[in-house]
Amino acid sequence: MTTTMGELLGAAAEQAVPVLRGISDDRLDDPTPCAEYEVRALADHLLQVVINFQALAEKKPADFGSVPRFVDEDPAGWRDRFARETARLAEVWAAPGAEEGTAGQLGLPARTVGFMVLGDLTVHAWDLARATGQDFTPDPAVVAELAPALAAMAPMARENGVYGEPVEVGADATAFDHILAVTGRDPSWRPA
Incomplete structure (x- = not known):
């Protein structure tokens, strides 16, 4: 039986939310494995993605043209907002018809669009965890x-x-290492 996108996004959110809650204010300017973003900008980007892909699940237009500033605009509440928005993301993708047609x-096919946000939620959670010295283990069903x-x-x-160019990984690489590598990330990346 195919796992629904709502279930996958719920499982990914369970792993991502603690990472974002674990980002202290003094780490917001730190670099990430996603070279074009420091921690603050990547957190803003990820929250924007989560919100916009709710709209896509509902077959509505999304706004990717603006540069969000969630962290600076709500320094005390952006982490809680991320938790609420990821819960809503899983909810709207679990709704009847969300995975049908185009998004x-x-x-693109709706399920493909669902995988796009699932990838961002999972890979960017790793980016943020790695950048801020936190552990991150994605849900095995999500990885599969x-x-x-x-x-x-x-x-x-x-x-x-x-995505960047794929990164070579060793024979002992995990399935998640392969996901990171295909997106152009070095699974062994650590802050300088």
Whole structure:
């Protein structure tokens, strides 16, 4: 039986929310494995993604054109907002019809769009955990479903500048290491 996107996103959120709650204010300017973002900007980006992909699940337009500033605009509440928004993300993707047809203005199959946000939620949670010295272990069911989906999307994502070139990993690499590598991340990345 195929795991629903709502279930997968709920499982990913359970792992991501503690990471974002664990980011202290003194780490917000630290670098991340996602080179174009420091911690603050990546947290803003991830929250924007979570909100916009709620709209896409509901077959509504999303706004990716603005640069969000959730962390600076609500320094005391952005972590709680992330928890609320990820819960809503899982809820809207669990709704009847969310995985059918195409999603929003992307014109892609809805389940593919669901995998896009699942990838961001999982990989960016790792980025933020690694940047801030936290542990992160993704849900095994998420990894099992995400690995083939991201591998299939990788060429288009690279062409659009979303993923970097794949990174080589050793024979002892985990399934999650392979996911990180296909997105252009070095699984052994640590802050300088």
